[in-house]
Amino acid sequence: MALVSAKEMLEKAVAGHYAVPAINLNNLEWTKAVLKGAQEMNSPIIVQVSEGAGKYMAGFKNVADIVNNVIENQGITVPVALHLDHGTYNGAYKCIEAGFSSIMFDGSSLPIEENLAKTAELAKVCAEKGLSLEAEVGAIGGEEDGVVGMGECADPDECKKIADLGITMLAAGIGNIHGVYPEGWPGLQFDVLQAIKDKVGDMPLVLHGGSGIPEDQIKEAISKGVAKINVNTECQIAFAEATRAYIEAGKDKAGKGFDPRKLLAPGAQAITDMVKTKIEIFGSAGKA
Numbered sequence: 001m002a003l004v005s006a007k008e009m010l011e012k013a014v015a016g017h018y019a020v021p022a023i024n025l026n027n028l029e030w031t032k033a034v035l036k037g038a039q040e041m042n043s044p045i046i047v048q049v050s051e052g053a054g055k056y057m058a059g060f061k062n063v064a065d066i067v068n069n070v071i072e073n074q075g076i077t078v079p080v081a082l083h084l085d086h087g088t089y090n091g092a093y094k095c096i097e098a099g100f101s102s103i104m105f106d107g108s109s110l111p112i113e114e115n116l117a118k119t120a121e122l123a124k125v126c127a128e129k130g131l132s133l134e135a136e137v138g139a140i141g142g143e144e145d146g147v148v149g150m151g152e153c154a155d156p157d158e159c160k161k162i163a164d165l166g167i168t169m170l171a172a173g174i175g176n177i178h179g180v181y182p183e184g185w186p187g188l189q190f191d192v193l194q195a196i197k198d199k200v201g202d203m204p205l206v207l208h209g210g211s212g213i214p215e216d217q218i219k220e221a222i223s224k225g226v227a228k229i230n231v232n233t234e235c236q237i238a239f240a241e242a243t244r245a246y247i248e249a250g251k252d253k254a255g256k257g258f259d260p261r262k263l264l265a266p267g268a269q270a271i272t273d274m275v276k277t278k279i280e281i282f283g284s285a286g287k288a
């Protein structure tokens, strides 16, 4: 099945009160493992790369080729959107050119007027090409220079302004952060989420930093309009732990256990298992 825009799958998710997992990719193993998990659960899926991961994977064109080839080779029939995560203005155009089906333009670090102008332009381009577009206002915190913030919140009026530009989905900080959540994190700010939802209506909302948010908070967020949840750190940790266990058990020293197809298999399975767990929690199982 060819790549699809995230628009239809997210509109269905809002109507059906569930969320579609958006899983960051890092390499071929990740791509195979994530798509396998989605197929086994019959769930729609968004696979995404940051610009850094795109560079690591030898460019956006290569990312698109890998995803398309894995879809064909593994017989993937569930809807798959290939998305740029936290794209710059130039990165957005590169991914449109490379064949991505969904784009995030993150202008949240720009002055709001510039963010609105660039988002409006990209909304028009993406609409013409049948691609979905995610925009962001406010900032989503995380570790910067070793200092971990406690999460920031977006301004609901700014959310309304950007939502009205013809975008598909909106990322807005509600106290969520990227990476591992720090000790003493106060949790998601549901009053802010509700205030944003009241302004933007049925616009699918995106929760970044989905790794490590307690399940009850994830479910409450979904009930208030979150339809795309980004997961990255948890897959990375699951991969690293499974790989460590394999090596610490001495399996790479036994027979041909050093063969990368054997060495990386437990980590890949751990990613598949993590994706399936997320699909279960987010409620997207059987919604393909």
Ligand SMILES: [Zn+2]
Residues within 6 Å of the ligand: 086, 140, 178, 208, 209, 230
């Ligand atoms: Zn993010």
